[in-house]
Amino acid sequence: MIVVGMISGTSMDGLDVAVADLSGAQTGDLVLRPLQARTWRWPESLRERLLALLPPSSTTVAEVAQLDELVGRSCAAAATAVVADVGGADLVVSHGQTVFHWVTDGRAEGTLQLGQPAPIVQATGLPVVSDLRARDIAAGGQGAPLAGTLDTLLLRGFGGPGTRAALNLGGIANVTVVPADGEPVAFDTGPANCLIDAAVTRITRGEASYDAGGAIAAAGTVREDLLDLLLAKPYYDLPAPKSTGRELFTTAYVEPYVAKVAPVADADLVATLVELTARTVGRALAPYDVDRLVVSGGGVHNPVLMAALERALGRVEVKTSDAVGLPADDKEAYLMALIGYLTWHQVPGVLPGMTGADQPRVLGRISLGDNPVHLPEPGVSPRTLTIGPPPVE
Ligand SMILES: Nc1ncnc2c1ncn2[C@@H]1O[C@H](COP(=O)(O)OP(=O)(O)O)[C@@H](O)[C@H]1O
Ligand SMILES: [Mg+2]
Structure with missing residues (x-):
């Protein structure tokens, strides 16, 4: 089955799109053959409007309604282009843009992703799986991170014995840990790039939205006094499962501490925020005694962050x-394709215990396409995943 997966992460930098040929739902031995992947930058005005939704700002219902539709239309344009490119597809899976992840006292109560599926159905004629997090939250889960299902399958086959983990450095950082024996866990550790991006945007007065190649951080020195204050945030010590969004990691978290310490040079601030990401990931993984880690997300392109992490x-x-x-x-766009494929086969998209849901649930809702839908026989919980060879150019 040819499945298009699409997601815009918390960095709000653009839409990641991947097309995969997926099979094996009936046996549990999945094969994912990557066909194509690319990123569409959000149009600058759309990105600015999405970023402007973030707390502590306030917004209007009109703005939310318009962005919901505009993100949906951008997703529709991207889906149409890749479907034409690969010569047709069977299903589109659209995560949309998270704009609020509602967590109270460690419990996820709701989550909102913008990006109406209807424009995607209209443009492609294909069925669309969307709203991937709400069902897990309704079942008492965190609704995030969802990466654990794909990560667990990928890590099972990775290297020799020992504890393996996966880390995604998007706007927020999330990890999956697969112990040598015992159940896998997955949770958000805190910020990855979101605080760095916000600082760079302010420092460069909007000229840059991220620290390309880690150049600014490389010119700075970590301010341990500021770092100590930032590390005191209670989120870092909460037990898993836990999830967060950019609500907790805004300039309103950093600025009061910057005001408390001796003046902080711009490059030093960026260097300190890079170190904050590395240390909070290190602290989150420490109890698991990890042997091998695979890292994904835009943060891998920041050598200062990767060195701090090591x-x-x-x-x-x-x-x-x-x-x-x-x-x-x-990886995250392929994750979406995988989860939607599982949904289509009525197989839960999260593993037991991972998000804290009462039991694993089939994720998302299906918008019907132009043709009558015949859902396949329900599949079985995935046991193995093989990444097939990419197509020959
Ligand atoms: N060349 C680069 N140098 C430094 N940082 C980068 C680079 N490319 C991407 N990034 C960082 O990665 C982020 C995007 O990562 P991504 O995985 O797309 O996150 P998300 O899933 O939240 O959208 C950017 O906002 C930026 O902080
Ligand atoms: Mg992105």
């Missing part, structure tokens, strides 16, 4: 997710 992790062997067959920039 220092914070000590003896852990660090590779990018390319080592398990999925390029670091594309």
Whole structure:
């Protein structure tokens, strides 16, 4: 089955799209053959409007309604282009843009992703799976991170014995840990790039939206006094399962501490925020005694962050997710394709215990396409995943 997976992460930098040929739902031995992956930058005005939704700003219902439709239309244009490129598809899976992840006292109560599926159905004629997090939250789960299902399958086959983990460095950082024996766990550790991006945008007065190649951070020095204050945030010590969004990691978190310490140079601030990401990931993984880690997400392109991470992790062997067959920039879009494929086969998209849901649930809702739908016989819970060879150019 040819499945298009699409997601815009918390960085709000653009839409990641991947097309996969998926099979094996009936046996549980899945095969994912990557066909194509690319990223559409959000149009600048759309990105600015999405970022402007973030707390502590307020917004209007009109703005939310318009962005819901505009994100849906952008997703529709991207889906149409890739479907034409690969010569047709069977299903589109659209995560949309998270704009609010509602967590109270460690419990996820709701989550909102913008991006209406209807324009995608209209443009492609295909059925669309969307709203992938709500069902898990309704079942008492965190609704995030969802990466655990794909990560667990990918990591099972990775290297020799020992504890393996996956880390995604998007706007927020999330990990999946697969112990040598015992159940896998997955949770958000805190910020990855979101605070760095916000600082760089302010420092460059909007000229840059991220620290390309880590150049600014490389010119700065970590301010341990500021870092200590930032590390006191209670979220970092909460037990798993836990999830968060950009609500908790805004300039309103950093600025009061910057005001408390001696003046902080711009580059030092960026260097400190990079170190904050590395240390909080290191602290989150420490109890698990990880042997090997695969990293994905845009953060892999920041060498200062990757070096800080290696220092914070000590003896852990660090590779990018390319080592398990999925390029670091594309893994999350393939994850969406996988989850939607499972939904189509009425198989839960999360593993037991992972998000804290009462039991694993089939994720998302299906918008019907132009042709009558005949859902396949329900599949079985996936046991193995093989990444098939990409198509020959
Ligand atoms: N060349 C680069 N140098 C430094 N950071 C980068 C680079 N490319 C991407 N990034 C970082 O990665 C982020 C995007 O990562 P991504 O995985 O797309 O996150 P999300 O899933 O939240 O959209 C950017 O906002 C930026 O902080
Ligand atoms: Mg992105």
